[in-house]
Every structure is written in C-alpha cells, then in structure tokens.
Amino acid sequence: MTFEQTGLKPELLSAISEMGFEQPTPIQEKTIPHLINNKNDLIALAQTGTGKTAAFGLPVLHNCDVTKKDIQALILCPTRELCLQISRDLDAFSKNLRGFKNIAVYGGADISKQIRELRSGGQVVVGTPGRVHDLIRRKVLNVSQIRWMVLDEADEMLNMGFKEELDAILAETPAIKQTLLFSATMPREISNMTNKYLHSPEEISVGRKNEGAANVEHHYYVVQAKDKYATLKRVADNYPNCYAIVFCRTRMETRDVAEKLMEDGYNADALHGDLSQAQRDYVMNRFRTGQLQMLVATDVAARGLDVNSLSHVINYSLPDDPEAYIHRSGRTGRAGKSGISVSILHMRETGKLRHIEKIFNKRFERKDVPGGEEICEVQLMHLAEKVAQVEVNDSKIDPYMPAIMAKFEGLNSEEILKRFVSAEFNRFLAYYKNAPDLNVRGQERKGGDKRGRRGDRGNDYNDNGMNFSRLFINAGKKQNLNASRLLGLINEHSKRKNVEIGKIDIQRKFSFFEIDSRFEKELIQSMNQSSLDGHSLEVDRVTGEERVSVPKIKKKKKTAMDQPRAKRKRTKR
Numbered sequence: 001m002t003f004e005q006t007g008l009k010p011e012l013l014s015a016i017s018e019m020g021f022e023q024p025t026p027i028q029e030k031t032i033p034h035l036i037n038n039k040n041d042l043i044a045l046a047q048t049g050t051g052k053t054a055a056f057g058l059p060v061l062h063n064c065d066v067t068k069k070d071i072q073a074l075i076l077c078p079t080r081e082l083c084l085q086i087s088r089d090l091d092a093f094s095k096n097l098r099g100f101k102n103i104a105v106y107g108g109a110d111i112s113k114q115i116r117e118l119r120s121g122g123q124v125v126v127g128t129p130g131r132v133h134d135l136i137r138r139k140v141l142n143v144s145q146i147r148w149m150v151l152d153e154a155d156e157m158l159n160m161g162f163k164e165e166l167d168a169i170l171a172e173t174p175a176i177k178q179t180l181l182f183s184a185t186m187p188r189e190i191s192n193m194t195n196k197y198l199h200s201p202e203e204i205s206v207g208r209k210n211e212g213a214a215n216v217e218h219h220y221y222v223v224q225a226k227d228k229y230a231t232l233k234r235v236a237d238n239y240p241n242c243y244a245i246v247f248c249r250t251r252m253e254t255r256d257v258a259e260k261l262m263e264d265g266y267n268a269d270a271l272h273g274d275l276s277q278a279q280r281d282y283v284m285n286r287f288r289t290g291q292l293q294m295l296v297a298t299d300v301a302a303r304g305l306d307v308n309s310l311s312h313v314i315n316y317s318l319p320d321d322p323e324a325y326i327h328r329s330g331r332t333g334r335a336g337k338s339g340i341s342v343s344i345l346h347m348r349e350t351g352k353l354r355h356i357e358k359i360f361n362k363r364f365e366r367k368d369v370p371g372g373e374e375i376c377e378v379q380l381m382h383l384a385e386k387v388a389q390v391e392v393n394d395s396k397i398d399p400y401m402p403a404i405m406a407k408f409e410g411l412n413s414e415e416i417l418k419r420f421v422s423a424e425f426n427r428f429l430a431y432y433k434n435a436p437d438l439n440v441r442g443q444e445r446k447g448g449d450k451r452g453r454r455g456d457r458g459n460d461y462n463d464n465g466m467n468f469s470r471l472f473i474n475a476g477k478k479q480n481l482n483a484s485r486l487l488g489l490i491n492e493h494s495k496r497k498n499v500e501i502g503k504i505d506i507q508r509k510f511s512f513f514e515i516d517s518r519f520e521k522e523l524i525q526s527m528n529q530s531s532l533d534g535h536s537l538e539v540d541r542v543t544g545e546e547r548v549s550v551p552k553i554k555k556k557k558k559t560a561m562d563q564p565r566a567k568r569k570r571t572k573r
C-alpha cells in the first residue's frame with residue numbers, strides 16, 4: 001500500500017513525502033484507512049518506534065476542521081518529552097495545512113504560557129494527564145466538544161499512576177467521540193480500561209502481543225555480581241560505535257554506574273529522578289544529539305525519551321516486571337534498523353531471565369563476555385578505521401608539516417603508522433593486559449553461585465581456581481590515581497609480569513584492587529617502599545568483611561588483619 005492509497009489529503013501527503021516517508025509502516029497501513037473511513041473506537045497494540053504517532057496523527061489531521069479554532073482532538077501521553085515529540089511531529093505533518101495549530105500542555109512548565117496558547121485557540125491539544133486535568137479544572141481547557149480522544153502509551157500512563165486523572169478527564173469528554181488507545185503491552189488494567197471507555201473497539205496489533213520488535217537480538221552474559229561493571233565496560237569497548245541506554249534499577253545505581261563510566265573516560269551521563277527538569281532536558285538533549293554515547297537511566301526517567309537510532313539497550317540490572325523489559329528492548333531496533341538488547345546478569349538473576357523468556361516466548365542467546373584480546377582487536381580496527389576516515393584540514397596542517405616530518409626522519413610509513421596507532425592503542429593494551437575471564441561458566445543454577453562466593457580468607461576464586469587478594473592503597477583520585485595509573489604501578493612493582501589483576505575501585509583518598517594472591521606479599525612489600533608524586537604509599541591486604549572500610553595502617557609491618565576490628569577506622573564509601 002502507498003500513502004496515496006490511504007486517502008490522505010494532498011497537504012499531508014506532500015509534508016510526509018518531504019519528511020522522507022515513502023511507504024506506510026504496518027501500523028499506519030492498518031490504522032490510517034480505518035480512521036479516515038470509520039467511526040469505531042480502536043485499540044492498537046504497538047511498540048514505540050513503529051510509526052504510531054503518524055498512525056493516529058495523520059488521520060486526526062486529515063479529519064480536523066481547520067476553519068474552526070476549537071479543540072477537536074485531545075491526545076494524552078505519559079511524559080513531557082513524549083508530549084513535545086508528538087507536538088513536533090504534528091507540526092511537521094501539518095506544515096502545509098493552513099490554519100492548523102496544536103498546543104502542547106505538560107507539567108513542570110509555566111502554566112500561564114500554556115493558558116495563553118489555549119486562549120488563542122487550536123484544533124488539537126497534546127498533554128500529560130496531570131496538566132490536562134488541571135487546565136480543565138481551571139476552565140481554560142474545554143474538552144466537551146472533542147471528536148477524537150487518543151490515549152498514547154496507555155500502559156505507561158497507568159504505570160505512572162495517572163488512573164484518577166484519566167478517569168476525571170474522560171468524564172469531561174462527550175459520549176460520542178472516537179477513542180483510540182495505543183499501548184505496547186496489554187496488562188489486565190488496560191483491558192479493564194478499554195472495557196470501560198471504548199465501545200466495541202476494533203483491535204489492531206502489529207507483531208504478537210507482548211512480543212518485542214522482530215529485529216532486536218537478545219543477548220545475555222552471566223558474571224559474578226562484583227564483575228558487572230567490568231562487564232559493562234567490556235561491552236562498551238567491544239562496540240566502540242554503540243549508542244545505548246544502560247538501564248539500572250535504582251537512582252543510586254544509575255548515579256554510581258554513570259559516575260564510574262565518566263571517570264573511566266566514557267562519553268556517558270545519568271538520567272534519574274533526582275535531577276531537576278532543566279538538568280533532565282540538558283542530559284536528554286546531549287544524548288539525542290549524539291554528544292553522549294551512553295545514557296544511564298532508570299525505567300521511569302527514560303520514559304518518553306524518543307531516540308530512534310539506539311544500537312544497544314543494556315540491562316545493567318533486569319527489571320522485576322517482564323513488561324518493563326519489553327519496553328526497554330523496544331527502544332532499539334526501531335524504524336527498520338536492527339538492535340541488540342544486552343543483559344548483564346549475575347547467577348541469581350538467571351531465574352528472572354527465564355521468566356522474561358517465557359513471557360516473550362523467545363530464547364535469549366547467552367554470549368561470552370569478550371576477552372581482552374578480542375576487545376583490543378576490535379579497538380585497533382576501530383582506530384584504523386577512524387584514522388582512514390578522518391577529514392584532513394590541509395591548510396591548517398600544512399604549515400606544521402616540515403617540523404612534523406623532521407621528527408619522523410628515518411622512519412618509513414609503516415613505522416610511522418604503527419607509532420600513531422600505538423599512541424592511542426597502548427591505553428587499551430595496558431588495561432586489558434592479563435584481563436581475567438569474567439564469565440561464570442558451567443550450569444546456571446537457581447540458588448546462587450559457588451565460584452562467586454568470597455573465600456573466608458578474603459579471597460575471590462576465579463575459574464582456574466586461582467585466588468585473588470583484595471588490597472588497599474592509601475591513594476585515590478585526590479592523588480591523581482586512576483585505573484591505568486594503578487595498573488602501571490602494579491606492573492612496575494610486581495617482579496613477575498603477567499600478574500592477574502581483578503577489580504579496581506578508585507575512591508577519593510584511597511582505593512582497592514585485587515591481584516593474584518601468589519604475588520600479594522612481594523607487591524605489598526615493594527609498593528610500601530615507594531611513592532606516587534611525592535605521596536608515600538601504604539598498601540595492605542583487606543579481608544572480606546572489610547569491603548567498605550579503610551584499614552588503618554600505622555606500621556608497615558603490621559597488616560590490617562592484625563588489628564583489633566574495633567580499632568579500625570571506618571569510612572563510608
């Protein structure tokens with residue numbers, strides 16, 4: 001089917017053609033002719049990214065009487081961001097439709113400006129339930145004559161607790177109108193809602209109920225809980241061009257993961273409920289425009305964020321509700337592109353994954369966490385590609401060329417290229433040198449992870465049965481210590497090379513790191529006699545119970561283990 005065959009007005013056809021819409025998407029193919037020719041209510045089960053805004057927007061615009069300035073359609077959606085997105089889309093579709101105006105009303109913004117806009121008139125109001133209800137109560141918004149009522153992302157509106165507002169708003173609308181309900185999922189509450197508000201609706205569904213986008217692959221890794229962050233870094237390093245939302249469960253986790261990523265030099269930021277609206281807008285805008293590569297967010301904060309070109313959705317923690325997983329993964333693989341939904345699980349989360357698989361009716365693919373060598377190869381090729389594609393500004397570079405050429409005198413082009421690539425690549429080589437295997441191998445079991453347990457002597461065991469010791473060092477960010485500097489120090493002070501290094505945790509004034517227990521003694525001894533930029537280093541071993549404390553190191557000969565517990569100074573992390 002073509003857009004011309006749907007019967008849409010020429011003013012709309014020209015606008016969407018300018019927007020590059022060549023063919024209706026499946027949901028548009030079904031809804032547009034239905035809404036143009038039919039007055040029945042409609043339930044459309046569609047994921048975000050399927051073109052549903054045009055699916056309801058175009059027929060509403062087609063039927064609107066632009067000679068009148070009263071409200072003819074009310075579109076309700078869960079968030080300010082989605083509201084603005086729909087309003088922007090309607091502006092674009094109606095660009096050649098003279099006399100048409102849509103008004104966006106949403107919370108967290110100046111109400112008097114919205115009141116002025118409503119008073120100046122328009123045919124469509126797009127709003128969030130709280131603000132719409134408020135404006136109806138203030139008698140500024142009159143919905144008693146509307147002909148169309150659209151409930152977009154109805155499941156999200158209910159999840160966000162807008163049921164009361166929805167009831168109150170719907171009570172103000174006329175009995176005779178066409179109601180369109182769009183939802184990605186069909187929980188019982190939505191069925192109840194459709195029974196209450198929709199009259200003999202037609203049901204349209206693109207894809208099966210509760211099925212994610214067909215072009216999304218679902219991958220998962222199983223690691224120890226303590227290795228989740230390291231795994232996230234490996235995933236990011238293994239996909240250097242990734243553009244992803246990293247989903248966390250809590251605000252604290254979101255903040256924590258985003259801060260670590262930023263400290264480690266990734267182009268990331270956090271989106272969570274503790275941010276002001278201005279901060280949210282700032283972060284979202286940077287993500288939308290591609291200035292941020294990774295957005296770490298909670299489910300609630302990411303609602304309404306409309307980005308169509310995500311390459312990955314990363315589930316740093318799985319949601320409790322399988323439907324939230326469907327929403328998350330539906331954010332990638334949009335507008336005909338393919339995408340990957342990655343879940344980083346620890347052993348106890350595999351049960352949750354099985355439950356999601358069951359509801360999805362899909363097996364997810366277990367993948368191996370990429371190893372250091374694999375990542376270094378990916379990064380090397382990425383770097384080579386970047387250098388090959390880089391735009392050279394001849395006029396700016398040319399004046400420096402003689403001096404630069406002089407520096408490389410005697411080197412052939414292959415040698416020069418090697419040096420340029422190494423200048424950037426060495427950082428990855430250093431980080432991934434001796435990188436441990438993070439995969440938890442063997443049977444996925446219900447009750448937890450045998451290997452992941454911390455030993456009673458404060459050691460972790462890796463897959464080769466090798467022990468890790470956790471060490472404390474009295475230097476942190478304040479002393480300009482970062483992971484790669486610490487790796488450098490460890491390499492410098494361990495006589496034997498290829499010492500296995502585990503988790504590194506850099507705090508403000510101190511840090512923790514894990515190393516192969518066999519080299520613990522020699523490393524502690526050597527590091528304790530050294531300094532970092534004039535700051536005398538103190539290194540000691542910590543036991544399992546001391547994960548969140550700083551051992552007090554008085555005398556270098558005594559270890560933290562020798563001190564009575566009560567005397568050890570505790571510091572909150």
Ligand code: AMP
Nearest residue numbers: 021023024025048049050051052053335
């Ligand atoms: P939506 O599900 O409404 O958020 O739409 C997802 C994306 O697909 C938006 O960027 C739309 O501009 C785009 N889109 C919608 N319909 C079409 C179409 N028929 N052809 C190409 N792109 C479309």
